[in-house]
Amino acid sequence: MVSTPIPAVLQARLERRSARRRYAEWSTTLNETFDHLYVAEGRDESVALLDLAANLTERLAELHTAAWGREDDAGGRSMAESLTSQAALLRQVAATERAVIGTITWPDCTTPLGCEHTAELRLWTVLAHTSAPGKRAVYLNRLRALAAEHLGERASEVLAVLAEVEEHRATGTTRRAARPQNMLPRVLIGAVLALIALVAIVPGLDGLGRVVLLVAVLAAAYVALCVYVGVRGRSQEVGR
Incomplete structure (x- = not known):
């Protein structure tokens, strides 16, 4: 073969x-x-x-x-x-x-x-x-x-x-204020969950319409996450 x-x-x-x-x-x-x-x-x-x-x-x-x-x-x-x-x-x-x-x-x-x-x-x-x-x-x-x-x-x-x-x-300080980690993904996940809930209650949509809208929401979230990962990976400022 x-x-x-x-x-x-x-x-x-x-x-x-x-x-x-x-x-x-x-x-x-x-x-x-x-x-x-x-x-x-x-x-x-x-x-x-x-x-x-x-x-x-x-x-x-x-x-x-x-x-x-x-x-x-x-x-x-x-x-x-x-x-x-x-x-x-x-x-x-x-x-x-x-x-x-x-x-x-x-x-x-x-x-x-x-x-x-x-x-x-x-x-x-x-x-x-x-x-x-x-x-x-x-x-x-x-x-x-x-x-x-x-x-x-x-x-x-x-x-x-x-x-x-x-x-x-x-300064003699033994602790440092924590740098926010993965803040955007957390916000993004929360926003996606909220949008999914809205899709479920939006009036005037049949089953197919809700599915199409849900797919659009998930696709947009995926694109946003990919952009975030790319930008974060390129950062050379080590978050300071």
Whole structure:
């Protein structure tokens, strides 16, 4: 028996749908990882979370073009490139935290004057020798501005998120206000249930009319949910 090959267009569509589904799943896990950073108990836990965030970001970088296309920024960098740079920055920050807790040694900066990115390299060294959360937040924000000059705003934005984490730690607060999760699906489900109830009591419709109206309501809800999943999966702001 000869199997019928799947048309190339359909195959590409199925692969893109699969890529977007995995992208959304990994994005959700990445968001949760950043949330855990806010309440991490100690630098060692923070390092582990930063490593996990870097790994997840690398996965998103590998998958992004297949799921959403290049999506170049103003400097011509694809989103995959920006995500790869984000992962590298996350690993760099993790390294500074390892230096703070003494698991690695970070030598004093000896970069000669005139070397490319001298100010940035020196600031990384300062960060690696700084444990106070408030000061680390200041340095991370400065590094974000410097990194943006050669990596782009999209890539460097992750440093602003980590600066916010340090600012939160500086307050001494052990809890963070919960970020709303899946709010749209909940609202959507409630609206669909309400519309179904209305369909049942709308006067002047026969059985077929009610069925047609019900199908239209469910189809609209499905489209709205698909749009939400796509947009949420593409979000790189980790909900902050």
